[in-house]
Amino acid sequence: xxxxxxxxxxxLIQYVLVIWLGITVVFLIPRLTPNDPVMRMIAExxxxxxxxxxxxxxxxxQDLTEMYGLEGxxxxxxxxxxxxxxxxxxxVSFFQFPARVNKLIFNAMPWTLTLLLTTTAFxxxxxxxxxxxxxxxxxxxxxxVLDAVAMVVRPFPYYIFAFALLLIFAYVVRWFPITGxxxxxxxxxxxxxxxxxxxxxxxxxxxxxxxxxGAVNFQxxxxxxxxxxxxxxxxYAKMSGVTEGRIVGKYVIRNALLPQVTGLxxxxxxxxxxxxxxxxxxxxxxxxxLLFRAxxxxxxxxxxxxxxxxxxxxxxxxxxxxxxxxxxxxxxxxS
Amino acid sequence: MKILRDLFKDYxxxxxxxxxxxxxxxxxxxxxxxxxxxxxxxxxxxxxxxxEYWLGxxxxxxxxxxxxxxxxxxxxxxxxxxxxxxxxxxxLVGMVAGYKGGMTDRILMFVGDSLLVIPLFLIxxxxxxxxxxxxxxxxxxxxxxxxxxxxxxxxxxxMILSLRERDFTNTAIxxxxxxxxxxxxxxxxxxxxxxxxTLINNISWAIGLEITLAILGLVNLSIPTLGTMLNWALxxxxxxxxxxxxxxTPVTLSLLLFIALxxxxxSISEYLDPRTRVQRVGA
Numbered sequence: 001x002x003x004x005x006x007x008x009x010x011x012l013i014q015y016v017l018v019i020w021l022g023i024t025v026v027f028l029i030p031r032l033t034p035n036d037p038v039m040r041m042i043a044e045x046x047x048x049x050x051x052x053x054x055x056x057x058x059x060x061x062q063d064l065t066e067m068y069g070l071e072g073x074x075x076x077x078x079x080x081x082x083x084x085x086x087x088x089x090x091x092v093s094f095f096q097f098p099a100r101v102n103k104l105i106f107n108a109m110p111w112t113l114t115l116l117l118t119t120t121a122f123x124x125x126x127x128x129x130x131x132x133x134x135x136x137x138x139x140x141x142x143x144x145v146l147d148a149v150a151m152v153v154r155p156f157p158y159y160i161f162a163f164a165l166l167l168i169f170a171y172v173v174r175w176f177p178i179t180g181x182x183x184x185x186x187x188x189x190x191x192x193x194x195x196x197x198x199x200x201x202x203x204x205x206x207x208x209x210x211x212x213x214g215a216v217n218f219q220x221x222x223x224x225x226x227x228x229x230x231x232x233x234x235x236y237a238k239m240s241g242v243t244e245g246r247i248v249g250k251y252v253i254r255n256a257l258l259p260q261v262t263g264l265x266x267x268x269x270x271x272x273x274x275x276x277x278x279x280x281x282x283x284x285x286x287x288x289x290l291l292f293r294a295x296x297x298x299x300x301x302x303x304x305x306x307x308x309x310x311x312x313x314x315x316x317x318x319x320x321x322x323x324x325x326x327x328x329x330x331x332x333x334x335s
Numbered sequence: 336m337k338i339l340r341d342l343f344k345d346y347x348x349x350x351x352x353x354x355x356x357x358x359x360x361x362x363x364x365x366x367x368x369x370x371x372x373x374x375x376x377x378x379x380x381x382x383x384x385x386x387e388y389w390l391g392x393x394x395x396x397x398x399x400x401x402x403x404x405x406x407x408x409x410x411x412x413x414x415x416x417x418x419x420x421x422x423x424x425x426x427l428v429g430m431v432a433g434y435k436g437g438m439t440d441r442i443l444m445f446v447g448d449s450l451l452v453i454p455l456f457l458i459x460x461x462x463x464x465x466x467x468x469x470x471x472x473x474x475x476x477x478x479x480x481x482x483x484x485x486x487x488x489x490x491x492x493x494m495i496l497s498l499r500e501r502d503f504t505n506t507a508i509x510x511x512x513x514x515x516x517x518x519x520x521x522x523x524x525x526x527x528x529x530x531x532x533t534l535i536n537n538i539s540w541a542i543g544l545e546i547t548l549a550i551l552g553l554v555n556l557s558i559p560t561l562g563t564m565l566n567w568a569l570x571x572x573x574x575x576x577x578x579x580x581x582x583x584t585p586v587t588l589s590l591l592l593f594i595a596l597x598x599x600x601x602s603i604s605e606y607l608d609p610r611t612r613v614q615r616v617g618a
Contacts, residue, residue, distance in 0.1 A: 295464065
């Protein structure tokens with residue numbers, strides 16, 4: 001019971017509160033900025049020379065006013081905003097009028113989800129194992145080489161790193177395609193040819209995310225392990241003749257993993273943003289690319305939909321990570 | 336002075352210091368630039384690097400080298416504003432949360448953690464979409480600073496938490512030192528180095544985010560920054576057309592800047608943390 005009371009319930013409350021705060025921020029942004037978002041969007045669409053039938057335009061104005069909920073007091077607007085969200089209604093997109101924002105997001109999501117989950121798993125597991133070993137054997141040559149690589153890679157923001165990879169591996173040496181999630185005209189199907197095509201297109205974005213994320217995990221893990229190394233239980237294990245492999249695998253890395261799980265939860269939002277940016281660089285057809293097209297077309301509704309959706313997704317992801325924590329740390333389970 | 340001499344023994348500090356000095360000199364050169372960065376077609380277009388145009392010219396008819404001096408200067412201005420203002424927020428939040436504890440601490444940390452958790456990039460995109468026409472260097476810097484304090488407030492808070500347990504805190508309180516004075520006079524010196532290293536990281540983060548926003552066209556593209564320079568080079572397909580001098584200038588400059596800032600912060604924080612220092616010397 002104490003576990004539920006001390007750990008589970010506070011986490012759930014926090015989960016709900018963060019979602020509330022995030023979505024409230026999304027609600028406030030168009031209201032706190034100094035111009036009427038509806039008219040601005042319309043003007044921007046006109047300025048871009050989009051041709052829309054008069055009926056569609058009225059629909060958009062109404063939809064916008066409704067989505068921003070600009071009728072009534074702020075409190076009324078706030079209630080209406082939540083009401084729509086609970087119905088799962090994000091309104092329509094402009095640049096693909098009259099497609100619903102929901103549908104566009106759901107079409108793009110599998111791409112992002114697959115890329116994000118695979119690369120996060122690889123970079124977290126790989127980075128931690130390599131970091132743990134490099135921290136334990138910090139005087140070895142290979143450990144120093146890995147450290148040097150991480151020192152160079154780590155500071156790059158997602159955009160620059162992805163762009164550098166694109167320049168080198170798609171323009172200079174043409175090993176990988178320049179853009180897209182699959183070759184033009186390839187029919188989505190469960191054939192080996194199509195899967196191979198998708199994998200080939202996903203390689204560079206995946207490498208870019210894995211290397212950047214892995215470098216962060218590598219460095220923090222190495223530091224934690226170096227500190228654990230100095231602790232007396234490790235010295236004791238060494239002196240009592242426990243094999244090095246056993247010490248690293250069974251005692252050192254396991255202990256060091258706990259803060260890394262918390263770290264993963266805290267950095268999930270950043271990793272997600274990074275994946276969106278990487279998708280844009282490589283023209284990968286997920287949420288990032290959808291976001292990019294929404295920005296280029298001034299499609300505020302779609303951006304808002306993507307943002308709200310991402311807030312829900314990330315907080316849920318963090319909740320899941322947090323809930324697996326007790327499985328790893330018996331102190332949380334039994335205290 | 337001895338600290339500096341010790342730091343210069345670390346090759347990473349030395350290299351990054353040299354690179355940063357060169358970049359700052361470059362930013363200062365913008366003051367004597369022969370061209371106005373906002374004017375187009377002041378030089379022939381798409382010239383290769385030569386004695387006259389050191390880094391060539393671009394498709395807007397601007398000199399790439401002099402344009403880059405403005406870009407570096409403006410990127411540094413944005414990130415310094417972002418860094419300085421968010422430091423003030425982070426210090427205030429971190430110190431109040433760490434010192435007061437209890438409910439204040441919980442609320443402040445909740446807000447901070449939420450900022451870490453929410454995909455800030457998307458929130459920035461939403462904001463930038465709406466204020467694009469008012470966007471200038473200062474506003475962008477303030478926007479970035481508003482979102483960049485959360486992690487560092489957390490770091491400062493945990494430092495204060497450990498300082499509060501030390502004996503000198505009790506001595507000071509018992510001898511009648513007020514809270515404000517205690518925090519400013521007694522705690523500040525301990526947290527200063529930490530604040531400095533978070534400042535460097537924050538500057539680097541701000542430069543990176545500016546580049547990302549600029550690529551998406553969410554800043555004022557007529558103000559030269561590293562991001563807008565890259566945006567123009569991509570817009571004119573400089574890669575496909577082989578105008579490497581144009582695209583590589585902002586890319587190389589930002590790569591150098593990121594590595595230099597990171598190495599600077601790592602070497603300083605390693606120097607400050609005696610545990611790693613011992614490991615380094617002992618190695």
